[in-house]
Amino acid sequence: MKLFAVIGDPIVHSKSPRMHNNALQVLMKNAVYTRYHLKDNAKLKEIVNFFNGVNITIPFKEEAFKIADFKDKSVVDIGCANTLLNKNNKIYAYNTDYLGFLKAIDNFCNIKNALILGAGGTARALAFALKIKNIQVTISNRSSNRLKHLSDYECCLYSNLNLHKKFDLVINTTSAGLHDTDLPCNEIILKNIFSNARYAFDVIYGKNTPFLNLAKKYNLKTKDGLDMLLWQGVFAFELFLDCKKTKEIFKAMEIALKLP
Structure with a gap:
């Protein structure tokens, strides 16, 4: 039996085990997917070696x-x-x-430039995705x-954002929004940015974050991170099991997320 997991801190909230285990059952794979709460990044390689994939x-x-x-x-970029x-006995790294x-x-149309709030690992991945679609990216x-470490993109502090520049898409990649009152940056800054934008995306899923609620007041088309979670899970599953049944995997994972 193969063993897979999601590793993070915190991790108890993760829906990945629910998604992957239902897909494993539907596709009749001899494997199980769990979660692992890791607090010390120095032990990451040791823990990863315990699983077939994570x-x-x-x-x-x-x-x-670093440990791959x-x-x-895509990971290098x-x-x-x-x-x-x-x-x-080798660790292979991918980014889904x-x-x-x-x-x-996919249903956000005619995006020419985008603003990413936050500069962590998720921000890097999304900036890369936009770049390969020839969309101008600003990271704040x-x-x-x-x-x-983001010299390939236009970067600035929140306090130095050009509030008169038009961004078609504004993306929150920070953890702000996990709490009901938090915004990724000053509300006045967001109001100015939203007044010239068309779309807002928050990587947080399963709740109407303050970021998305404010965007809706400016009539922006909004989306949370649920579909991103689903699709990155689908692509990871395909890598784990060398299984290219994309539609079946997506359907199984989508059903799992809808269960109470």
Whole structure:
């Protein structure tokens, strides 16, 4: 029996086990998928070696990049990984976040430029996804430390954002919104940005975040991260089991998320 898991901190909230286990059952695969709460990134490689494959979530995506023996081209370009496979005593790194994101925004049309709030591993993946679609990307963050490693994109602090620039799409990749009153940056800044935007996307899923609620007040078309979660899971499953039954996997995972 093969063993897979999602690794992160925190991790108890993750819906990945529900998604993957239902797909494993529907497709009759001899495997099980669990979750692992890791607090020390120095132990990531040791834990990964216990599984046939893992999904990596906050805050270990950059560490996942570092411990890999083989890195997919997208992983090299992004600088972080969310999917690791153990094959022949080697760790292979992939990134399915950017693929899931592109599927999630498939119905957002004519996007020429986008603003990403936050500069962590997820922001890197989404910036890469937009870049390969020839969409101009600006990344903004509250501190400058992470921005130093994103020289391929236009970057600035929240306090230096051009409030008169039009962004077709505004994306929140921060953890703001997990709490009912938090916004990723100052409300005045967001109001100015939203007044010239058309779409808003929040990687947080399963709730109407303050970010999305504010965007709706400006009549933006909004979307949370549920479809991104689903699709990145589908692509990870295909890698785990070398199984290309995309429609069947998606349907099984989608049904699992709808269960009470």
